[in-house]
Amino acid sequence: MRWLRFSVPGTPEAFGILEGDRVREVRGSPFGEWEATSRVLELAQVKVEVPFIPRTFYAAGLNYTRHIMEGAARRGEPPAVPMKPDMGYRAVNALIAHEEPVVIPADATKVQYEGELAVVIGRKAKHLTEEEAFGCILGYTIGNDVSERVWQKSDRTFWRSKNTDTFKPMGPWIETELDLEAAETRVRLNGEVRTHFRTNDMLFGIARFISTMTRYLTLHPGDVIWMGTDGSSPDLKPGDVVEVEISGLGSLRNPFIAEAPR
Amino acid sequence: MRWLRFSVPGTPEAFGILEGDRVREVRGSPFGEWEATSRVLELAQVKVEVPFIPRTFYAAGLNYTRHIMEGAARRGEPPAVPMKPDMGYRAVNALIAHEEPVVIPADATKVQYEGELAVVIGRKAKHLTEEEAFGCILGYTIGNDVSERVWQKSDRTFWRSKNTDTFKPMGPWIETELDLEAAETRVRLNGEVRTHFRTNDMLFGIARFISTMTRYLTLHPGDVIWMGTDGSSPDLKPGDVVEVEISGLGSLRNPFIAEAPR
Numbered sequence: 001m002r003w004l005r006f007s008v009p010g011t012p013e014a015f016g017i018l019e020g021d022r023v024r025e026v027r028g029s030p031f032g033e034w035e036a037t038s039r040v041l042e043l044a045q046v047k048v049e050v051p052f053i054p055r056t057f058y059a060a061g062l063n064y065t066r067h068i069m070e071g072a073a074r075r076g077e078p079p080a081v082p083m084k085p086d087m088g089y090r091a092v093n094a095l096i097a098h099e100e101p102v103v104i105p106a107d108a109t110k111v112q113y114e115g116e117l118a119v120v121i122g123r124k125a126k127h128l129t130e131e132e133a134f135g136c137i138l139g140y141t142i143g144n145d146v147s148e149r150v151w152q153k154s155d156r157t158f159w160r161s162k163n164t165d166t167f168k169p170m171g172p173w174i175e176t177e178l179d180l181e182a183a184e185t186r187v188r189l190n191g192e193v194r195t196h197f198r199t200n201d202m203l204f205g206i207a208r209f210i211s212t213m214t215r216y217l218t219l220h221p222g223d224v225i226w227m228g229t230d231g232s233s234p235d236l237k238p239g240d241v242v243e244v245e246i247s248g249l250g251s252l253r254n255p256f257i258a259e260a261p262r
Numbered sequence: 263m264r265w266l267r268f269s270v271p272g273t274p275e276a277f278g279i280l281e282g283d284r285v286r287e288v289r290g291s292p293f294g295e296w297e298a299t300s301r302v303l304e305l306a307q308v309k310v311e312v313p314f315i316p317r318t319f320y321a322a323g324l325n326y327t328r329h330i331m332e333g334a335a336r337r338g339e340p341p342a343v344p345m346k347p348d349m350g351y352r353a354v355n356a357l358i359a360h361e362e363p364v365v366i367p368a369d370a371t372k373v374q375y376e377g378e379l380a381v382v383i384g385r386k387a388k389h390l391t392e393e394e395a396f397g398c399i400l401g402y403t404i405g406n407d408v409s410e411r412v413w414q415k416s417d418r419t420f421w422r423s424k425n426t427d428t429f430k431p432m433g434p435w436i437e438t439e440l441d442l443e444a445a446e447t448r449v450r451l452n453g454e455v456r457t458h459f460r461t462n463d464m465l466f467g468i469a470r471f472i473s474t475m476t477r478y479l480t481l482h483p484g485d486v487i488w489m490g491t492d493g494s495s496p497d498l499k500p501g502d503v504v505e506v507e508i509s510g511l512g513s514l515r516n517p518f519i520a521e522a523p524r
Contacts, residue, residue: 055315056353061418086418089351091318093479105478126427127524156323156348164478165388216367216426217355262389 002250003030003139004173006046013049016041018173030138030174031122031221048172050097051141052120054224057090057168058213059116059145063203063228067114070232075153085204085212090145090226091163098172101257102146104238105164111256112233114145115187115244117199119206120174121223126214133210136219139176142244142252143226144169169244169254170224178248180206188243189234197230199246264512265292265401266435268308275311278303280435292400292436293384293483310360310434313403314382316486319352319430320475321378321407325465325490329376332494337415347466347474352407352488353425360434363519364408366500367426373518374495376407377449377506379461381468382436383485388476395472398481401438404506404514405488406431431506431516432486440510442468450505451496459492461508 002018015030016023021043028034031052062068062082072079096102104111122138145162146169152161162168183199204212209225236242238258245251264280277292278285283305290296293314324330324344334341358364366373384400407424408431414423424430445461466474471487498504500520507513 053317056355058421082418084417087421088419089353089421091351091479093318093482093485155346156344157350159320159349159351159475160478165480213421216422217353218427220355 001176002173005049005051008046048098050095051171051174053092055220055222059088059090059226060228061088064230067230085209094163094168096166096169098252101255103166103259106259108148110149111236112147113242114229115185116143116145116229117227118143119225121219125219128211128214130207130211133207139174140178141174144244171252175249184247186245195231263438264435267311267313270308312357312359313433313436315354317482317484321350321352321488322490323350326492329492347471356425356430358428358431360514363517365428365521368521370410372411373498374409375504376491377447378405378407378491379489380405381487383481387481390476392469392473395469401436402440403436406506433514437511446509448507457493
């Protein structure tokens with residue numbers, strides 16, 4: 001089942017369920033009570049919105065071996081492979097929807113993509129075992145953890161390198177059934193596959209993260225966990241189009257444009 | 263003017279305006295449309311709730327000189343004084359209200375307080391100059407950035423050291439008028455002042471932070487910025503009561519208790 005959030009001019013944003021290439025509008029929300037309505041629209045005729053605004057926006061960061069190795073090589077540092085799952089944060093100001101443009105600030109010089117699986121929490125959860133962990137998940141969506149590598153190195157935190165406005169494309173929808181073991185992530189730059197990895201080839205898997213996190217914190221419906229990326233990215237420039245595809249889930253595509261002069 | 267969020271058994275949470283030792287209930291929210299109602303309750307008879315759930319929860323981190331020096335000395339490291347304002351993040355799962363208990367996890371060994379001024383954003387803002395920065399502020403509240411120092415050192419991020427459930431007391435209310443230059447922060451442990459500093463004695467002030475941040479990101483109504491703390495804290499134990507007072511603003515008091523056995 002695929003949940004999306006959409007809008008059409010003149011009516012408020014709503015959740016919908018994808019039925020082939022059509023969208024059935026829903027009253028309510030997948031995070032609470034909902035019922036399907038009789039209103040059905042063509043997917044091609046609605047604006048796809050960010051599927052939800054996370055309550056807490058978690059990000060695993062370093063969670064695939066090749067990404068850690070290539071990042072360390074780029075910085076001329078020895079690779080620091082995490083020994084345990086430590087969760088970071090991203091910020092909702094930076095979220096944009098499928099097809100919306102990533103705006104490269106005038107003073108940004110090294111912008112790169114990171115294609116990621118995003119785990120959408122559907123139930124309140126604390127003290128879950130690894131066996132119980134999947135029980136709090138509503139579904140999965142796709143994230144592009146756009147990063148400015150110079151700022152990532154120069155700043156004390158990731159506030160600017162990863163959370164500049166428009167740096168967090170997420171969508172296009174939430175898929176509630178995903179064969180994780182079979183899933184593959186492909187990132188296309190201007191139509192050409194430049195990064196390709198098994199989505200579930202993680203250093204620490206989803207169950208391990210959720211179990212570790214909920215030892216100390218409560219997960220809430222509408223929280224999201226971005227699971228990290230593998231490989232590396234070329235430097236992006238205005239005019240580029242980046243598409244993150246996860247097989248069985250969908251494809252998140254965003255153009256990159258230059259900041260308008262002020 | 264003081265805004266608080268409160269509840270009484272049997273009715274939903276609501277915003278209210280403090281009138282002496284009474285609360286006037288408000289329909290709506292200080293972040294949007296609102297109107298006062300005729301319902302007035304005794305402050306002593308309502309439960310004070312977290313004044314709002316932030317949309318994005320920013321934290322300045324290192325922003326007072328003595329705190330940086332004493333933290334470095336504690337870790338046996340040279341002090342790293344930030345050269346520019348870089349913003350970090352905290353998480354809403356950890357928020358608790360005035361008088362609610364901070365729960366010390368069974369495996370936590372070095373829990374400390376950090377009394378902080380919290381800046382509450384009331385208007386959408388981008389590209390503000392330092393002169394314009396205060397125009398997006400609704401008011402101020404108080405935060406206690408409770409931290410577990412062993413985890414702060416051992417973990418790759420602050421997810422556990424600073425965002426364990428109940429580690430972020432905030433409140434008791436939002437004060438819309440505050441004489442920043444006159445304000446002093448006092449932290450009392452079991453009634454005795456243990457930390458005392460001029461609230462506005464920051465490395466980078468509020469205007470500088472907001473101006474720097476909004477070069478890259480949009481601030482939204484309901485965002486909060488915790489401005490950091492000065493000095494250091496003793497290690498806290500179950501049974502302790504910590505009170506963060508900012509003169510002209512109010513006082514945020516929370517007991518510390520042990521995690522119940524599972």
